[in-house]
Amino acid sequence: MSEVRRIERTDAQAPRGAEGPPQPAVDLTTDLAGVALDNPILTASGCFAAGAEMDRFYDVTELGAIVVKSVTPEPREGLPTPRMAETPSGMLNAIGLQNPGIDAWLEHDLPWLQRKGAKVVASIAGKSVEDFREVARKLRRHAGIVAIEVNLSCPNVDHRGLVFACSARDSSEVITAVRRESDVPILAKLTSDVTDIVAIARAVVDAGADGLTLINTVLGMTIDPETGRPGLYNTYGGLSGPAIRPIAVRNVHQVHQALPEVPILGCGGARTVGDVVQFLRAGASAVSVGTATFVDPFIGPTLIAELTRWLADRDIDRVADLIGTVEPWS
Amino acid sequence: MMATRAGSVRGRTDTDGPVQVTCEVLARRREGAYWLLSIAAPTIAERARPGQFVNIAVEAPGTLLRRPFSIARVSKRGMAAGTVEVVFDAHGPGTAWLTSVDVHDVVDVVGPLGTPFPIPQRKVSCLLIGGGYGVAPLFFLADELTRKGLRVDMIVGAASQDRILNAIEAKRLTASVTFTTDDGSYGVHGRVTDAFDEVVDRCGSGVVYACGPNPMLRAVSERCRERSIPVQVAVEEHMACGIGVCFTCTLPLRQKDGSVRMKRACLDGPVFNGGRIAWEETRFEVGPPIVVDDDEEELPEPPRPTDADVWGDA
Numbered sequence A: 001m002s003e004v005r006r007i008e009r010t011d012a013q014a015p016r017g018a019e020g021p022p023q024p025a026v027d028l029t030t031d032l033a034g035v036a037l038d039n040p041i042l043t044a045s046g047c048f049a050a051g052a053e054m055d056r057f058y059d060v061t062e063l064g065a066i067v068v069k070s071v072t073p074e075p076r077e078g079l080p081t082p083r084m085a086e087t088p089s090g091m092l093n094a095i096g097l098q099n100p101g102i103d104a105w106l107e108h109d110l111p112w113l114q115r116k117g118a119k120v121v122a123s124i125a126g127k128s129v130e131d132f133r134e135v136a137r138k139l140r141r142h143a144g145i146v147a148i149e150v151n152l153s154c155p156n157v158d159h160r161g162l163v164f165a166c167s168a169r170d171s172s173e174v175i176t177a178v179r180r181e182s183d184v185p186i187l188a189k190l191t192s193d194v195t196d197i198v199a200i201a202r203a204v205v206d207a208g209a210d211g212l213t214l215i216n217t218v219l220g221m222t223i224d225p226e227t228g229r230p231g232l233y234n235t236y237g238g239l240s241g242p243a244i245r246p247i248a249v250r251n252v253h254q255v256h257q258a259l260p261e262v263p264i265l266g267c268g269g270a271r272t273v274g275d276v277v278q279f280l281r282a283g284a285s286a287v288s289v290g291t292a293t294f295v296d297p298f299i300g301p302t303l304i305a306e307l308t309r310w311l312a313d314r315d316i317d318r319v320a321d322l323i324g325t326v327e328p329w330s
Numbered sequence B: 001m002m003a004t005r006a007g008s009v010r011g012r013t014d015t016d017g018p019v020q021v022t023c024e025v026l027a028r029r030r031e032g033a034y035w036l037l038s039i040a041a042p043t044i045a046e047r048a049r050p051g052q053f054v055n056i057a058v059e060a061p062g063t064l065l066r067r068p069f070s071i072a073r074v075s076k077r078g079m080a081a082g083t084v085e086v087v088f089d090a091h092g093p094g095t096a097w098l099t100s101v102d103v104h105d106v107v108d109v110v111g112p113l114g115t116p117f118p119i120p121q122r123k124v125s126c127l128l129i130g131g132g133y134g135v136a137p138l139f140f141l142a143d144e145l146t147r148k149g150l151r152v153d154m155i156v157g158a159a160s161q162d163r164i165l166n167a168i169e170a171k172r173l174t175a176s177v178t179f180t181t182d183d184g185s186y187g188v189h190g191r192v193t194d195a196f197d198e199v200v201d202r203c204g205s206g207v208v209y210a211c212g213p214n215p216m217l218r219a220v221s222e223r224c225r226e227r228s229i230p231v232q233v234a235v236e237e238h239m240a241c242g243i244g245v246c247f248t249c250t251l252p253l254r255q256k257d258g259s260v261r262m263k264r265a266c267l268d269g270p271v272f273n274g275g276r277i278a279w280e281e282t283r284f285e286v287g288p289p290i291v292v293d294d295d296e297e298e299l300p301e302p303p304r305p306t307d308a309d310v311w312g313d314a
Ligand SMILES: Cc1cc2nc3c(=O)[nH]c(=O)nc-3n(C[C@H](O)[C@H](O)[C@H](O)COP(=O)(O)O)c2cc1C
Pocket: A044, A045, A046, A047, A069, A070, A093, A095, A097, A123, A151, A189, A215, A216, A217, A238, A239, A240, A241, A242, A244, A267, A268, A269, A270, A288, A289, A290, A291, A292, B246, B247
């Protein structure tokens, strides 16, 4: 594999954010549900494929950890196209969990990540409790996997297709099953499309989740005004990108207020260093960046550099000191 | 992002992989019914091969994602060394915004992305078929094939005469060019496939390359299959990331074992073996099942130059 280098600029202009004196050392390390991370910038599942695709651009081990695309027991080819519709400051997607299946993932994708020395958060998905259990079992005792993220935004075939994450009971059953199988911390990834996010959060924590990922995409729809057809083959899809950031920050804050001891991986619309700081202040211990990668392949390293600078400029020594620091108006 | 200064390059130095660059706009002008954008992007120009594309950041209100464009031409040497050209139709907010950039403006570009057209491993007469602005990457390809000493003929199709992209360039780059228009306003009245047999017979075409709308690519691929001619097509799919991570730009590819796999147009393509695209299965329109059980339907083995002969792989 090739060496990562920023190619030097071809003209006299310095890159944005690189002017000024050398940056003093700030401590970017963070602890996410017992997992020690060098920095709080992670990828979001489904927005970084298996990792190797992005290594064409930069050394992906620069990131705090890599959350890979959700893996299911069997290979899945996913839904027909169109799978994507752009919306103001966001996009809808309905991919249908296309993935090679756990066996192929363990055979081809994980070894690459292990060779790189990446910290891997394995995202798992399924259509029944048994599916989750099976994938979790196969993920045991593999070097490099630092945590499991349980993608609960999947329809439960045993419950008339209701999404697991919309039911405290269904979510808890999955987490209980995964907890029994797993030898690493598990993060329950929840959806904001519920009446009471705190109730679901409490249920999965009681069932054994070590932390939470907040949030998955928000269900949405577009319709072509002329043809009358939905923008997506699947009719409905998940909204992501800057459009959902305030919803994500609110969920993180709400859950952190209710369950301050529960570690949170913030996710949804993060694109700038200011967004990252918002998630941390709201109570997240780290931040997953998804859709922003589609716009800017280098967003991860850029955010790490800008966060360092942001903290240094404000004489904040440790990023961890920012977590859960929302100042009251009065 | 919002790059304001040109000349920034991010990426790996020792590969021919993609980089992210901020580059100056050298020209933005009408090209018949279309638009041409020329940018100063030396690293991309150096690395690009015909069939690949670039992904350009647009700042139109209500947009978020980059827009992909096939590379129409690069200059690796001479006065204009380091330039990259793309041709586009202004049919949405992103492309409309791109028609408004000025010379000396700076755009943020990722590339080169995707797979290039494979070049024949042996001497064979090449037929290039383009529809609308899909002709653009074929100019880049024609140049490379000619440089390799191969004969290049072209069929250029469009809805009407005004939508034929740069007829002069097509003539300059080829041994022969046949024009077709849907309305008969120029050349053969009809589709590119209506001129297909005549051109193939006259030019002894041994391989076909095509770029244009999917229905055209499908029709060309089927014609090639009937005549047992290897065919490579460059598809244009809607994509969110362009870099292989989002799985939105997939299309169904038939594997050797008969199963159909959804492949990413941005990473596994945009150039595909046209004979392998499962146009008929079409996951473009119908839902699961995932794997197709068709023992009865085997691709006929071409008696003439096979894919293996021509491209050096199967
Ligand atoms: C194209 C696409 C595919 C996704 N696939 C998955 C997935 O497989 N598993 C999952 O848990 N979340 C998936 N997500 C959701 C993201 O991980 C993330 O929760 C969501 O996009 C919000 O973050 P963002 O706005 O930073 O993208 C996907 C999102 C997108 C846009």
